[in-house]
Amino acid sequence: MNNSIKMQVSDEEWKARVDLAACYRIVAMYGWDDLVFTHISARVPGGEDHFLINPYGLLFEEITASSLVKVDLDGEKVLDSPHPVNPAGFVIHSAIHASREDAGCVLHTHTKAGIAVSAQEDGLLPISQTSLFPYVTLGYHNYEGVALNDDEKPRLVADLGMNNALILRNHGLLTTAPTVADAFLFMYVLETACQIQIMAQSGGSELVQVPEPVIAGIQAQAEQVTKGLGGALVWPALLRKLDRRDASFRD
Numbered sequence: 001m002n003n004s005i006k007m008q009v010s011d012e013e014w015k016a017r018v019d020l021a022a023c024y025r026i027v028a029m030y031g032w033d034d035l036v037f038t039h040i041s042a043r044v045p046g047g048e049d050h051f052l053i054n055p056y057g058l059l060f061e062e063i064t065a066s067s068l069v070k071v072d073l074d075g076e077k078v079l080d081s082p083h084p085v086n087p088a089g090f091v092i093h094s095a096i097h098a099s100r101e102d103a104g105c106v107l108h109t110h111t112k113a114g115i116a117v118s119a120q121e122d123g124l125l126p127i128s129q130t131s132l133f134p135y136v137t138l139g140y141h142n143y144e145g146v147a148l149n150d151d152e153k154p155r156l157v158a159d160l161g162m163n164n165a166l167i168l169r170n171h172g173l174l175t176t177a178p179t180v181a182d183a184f185l186f187m188y189v190l191e192t193a194c195q196i197q198i199m200a201q202s203g204g205s206e207l208v209q210v211p212e213p214v215i216a217g218i219q220a221q222a223e224q225v226t227k228g229l230g231g232a233l234v235w236p237a238l239l240r241k242l243d244r245r246d247a248s249f250r251d
Helices: 011-029 087-099 112-118 129-135 150-160 180-201 212-216 218-225 235-245
Strands: 040-043 050-053 069-072 105-109 138-141 165-168 172-177
Touching (some): 011 050, 011 180, 011 235, 129 212, 129 218
Antiparallel strands (some): 050 069, 105 172
């Protein structure tokens, strides 16, 4: 374990680092990573606008709690690190963290199914039970090129609104939530819904959509399914799974 980093940060920050490193490992475990590209960021607990993000150049399966880079809203390091930060990634993440106090974690992917659905004019379709959960808290943002331009931030923020999920047209998927666990669960459901949609469309038959009255009641039903805990219900089990496979994310 890199004790030098652990000794420099609060217990609350170290826990956030462990959760975020775990999320990177779980994303890799599910095959949602894209070499060293895409990002997951987490707000550092406390009054300052500091955030943790992946060291650019490391595979998600290599990321540890101590290797995460701590930056401010301008993407400047506030704790010494030998690793750079991907500027394109931080434009997206900083925009959301700055505009949403509840955005404790922002998770962005470039999965095949996610990009495929993002390229469809109608976007995510309410054709499965799984699709309904993200469907009721979903926005869309049109593609403007590689996210390097700060001018895009207001449009990105407006398109997300107060939703927990965003489909980036021709680009990928994004989720945000107060905790790493909840952002992961939103992404798990959104990604699964996209995979189901692509599979259903490949059958060639006309698709049956869920009736609107059913969709209207889905949020209350979701709380019943998770007992109101959301990602907290599954996160401890995922950490146990990671510990059995490789506990080095905690280093």
